[in-house]
Amino acid sequence: KAGVTQTPRYLIKTRGQQVTLSCSPISGHRSVSWYQQTPGQGLQFLFEYFSETQRNKGNFPGRFSGRQFSNSRSEMNVSTLELGDSALYLCASSLAASGQETQYFGPGTRLLVL
Amino acid sequence: KQEVTQIPAALSVPEGENLVLNCSFTDSAIYNLQWFRQDPGKGLTSLLLIQSSQREQTSGRLNASLDKSSGRSTLYIAASQPGDSATYLCAVPPRGGSNYKLTFGKGTLLTVNP
Numbered sequence: 306k307a308g309v310t311q312t313p314r315y316l317i318k319t320r321g322q323q324v325t326l327s328c329s330p331i332s333g334h335r336s337v338s339w340y341q342q343t344p345g346q347g348l349q350f351l352f353e354y355f356s357e358t359q360r361n362k363g364n365f366p367g368r369f370s371g372r373q374f375s376n377s378r379s380e381m382n383v384s385t386l387e388l389g390d391s392a393l394y395l396c397a398s399s400l401a402a403s404g405q406e407t408q409y410f411g412p413g414t415r416l417l418v419l
Numbered sequence: 420k421q422e423v424t425q426i427p428a429a430l431s432v433p434e435g436e437n438l439v440l441n442c443s444f445t446d447s448a449i450y451n452l453q454w455f456r457q458d459p460g461k462g463l464t465s466l467l468l469i470q471s472s473q474r475e476q477t478s479g480r481l482n483a484s485l486d487k488s489s490g491r492s493t494l495y496i497a498a499s500q501p502g503d504s505a506t507y508l509c510a511v512p513p514r515g516g517s518n519y520k521l522t523f524g525k526g527t528l529l530t531v532n533p
Contacts, residue, residue: 309462338519348508348523361520395462404517405450405470410463 307332309398309411317417323384326414330377330398336360337379338408339371342393351394354379355401383416391418421446421513425524432499433532440494440527442509447487451518454483454494455508457526463508467494499531 310329318324330337338361339351350363354373371381377398383390393415397408422445432438442452451470455463469476469485469492476483482495492509506528510521 311462336519338521340521340523347525348510348521350520350522353519355519363520393460397463399518401519404512404519406518407453407465407468408518408521409465410455412462415460 309409311411311414315415318386319419322386325380325382328379328396334398336399336401338397339381340395386418388418421522423522423524425527429528431530436499437497440507442492444490444511446514447490448514449511452485452492453510457506501531501533504531
């Protein structure tokens with residue numbers, strides 16, 4: 306069974322641009338969560354999608370948005386990029402049957418904002 | 420607000436040693452706790468998930484314990500190997516909530532020297 310895949314793996318952007326990251330969950334998984342990881346703040350929850358609906362949201366500005374498609378694939382978008390958005394962005398998927406299942410993480414997309 | 424602390428932040432041991440990593444959390448009303456491993460620049464790999472009704476969970480040389488009343492979990496690694504070198508993170512869901520929105524500790528960076 307293929308794991309969680311994220312594309313692209315690396316990205317370099319400049320301030321003010323926007324970026325879209327993609328996440329394909331494990332086949333059959335219906336929940337996709339997104340996290341931002343930085344050396345200073347560690348891993349922080351961005352948002353979670355289930356059946357094309359955002360169910361949970363973290364404390365990030367509105368520049369961070371996402372969506373989920375009918376095949377459970379998810380994208381996140383960051384508009385008007387700032388230097389502080391440089392981070393490793395991880396997505397995780399789970400079956401979403403009971404809410405107590407293990408979260409499976411992808412390899413991440415490393416974003417560098419110049 | 421749930422807070423997760425991991426001590427020590429870094430640990431260096433010679434190969435073959437048994438070691439313990441610590442994780443503490445402020446809100447004990449959790450359904451479970453997960454331990455993850457992260458290799459440099461990579462995503463997270465789930466190691467163990469302990470339900471609140473369990474006290475221990477074992478996988479190979481790894482043993483994780485959970486004491487909800489004291490807000491603590493430990494990850495015991497037996498007979499450490501250089502391949503165990505990585506950052507180890509613990510994570511908990513919100514109070515009474517599901518695993519889609521995890522709060523992570525900052526991690527313990529483990530180095531096992533040959």
